[in-house]
Amino acid sequence: MVMSRRVLLKNVAAIATVSSVYSQDPSRNEWGGPVVDCHHHLRRTLEANLMHLDGAGLSGAVVLARENSADQIGTWKKQYPGRFLGWFASTDITKPEAEDLLTKAVKAGAIGLGELKSHVAAAGPELRRMYALAAELNVPILVHFQEVPHTSTEGTFATGWTLKRC
Numbered sequence: 001m002v003m004s005r006r007v008l009l010k011n012v013a014a015i016a017t018v019s020s021v022y023s024q025d026p027s028r029n030e031w032g033g034p035v036v037d038c039h040h041h042l043r044r045t046l047e048a049n050l051m052h053l054d055g056a057g058l059s060g061a062v063v064l065a066r067e068n069s070a071d072q073i074g075t076w077k078k079q080y081p082g083r084f085l086g087w088f089a090s091t092d093i094t095k096p097e098a099e100d101l102l103t104k105a106v107k108a109g110a111i112g113l114g115e116l117k118s119h120v121a122a123a124g125p126e127l128r129r130m131y132a133l134a135a136e137l138n139v140p141i142l143v144h145f146q147e148v149p150h151t152s153t154e155g156t157f158a159t160g161w162t163l164k165r166c
């Protein structure tokens, strides 16, 4: 889709206006009260994130983002109070530096680990390290479990759940 500069600026101005109204009173939406998206995957731009929230009538979101997103989300939280409530940090948990990166993210303000989406076993060493890290940091963990691929190349994620209840 090609959009003229004028239309783009008009749309951005409209988003800013709507977002400003919600940020002043997050309960003002068609649902009759605040609704939080607690599984909001970070979009590329602030405008795209606000457009998603406003389009769905959401008052705020807990953002799922890469582990290096603290500065970006911190800025947005200040710009739009009540819209970006917190964030979960993710990274490639098959890499040896995963624990350090996620620990750094939590110390920088992330309130949880996730969404962790890797081609690993649910009870395998990579995720066991992440479960232990979440416990150590005292934060929740969000894992993408998927036993059936949606396409021939997608694969599966965090499969074979066999952990016993504590």
Ligand SMILES: [Zn+2]
Pocket (backbone or CB within 6 Å): 039, 041, 115, 144
């Ligand atoms: Zn997700």
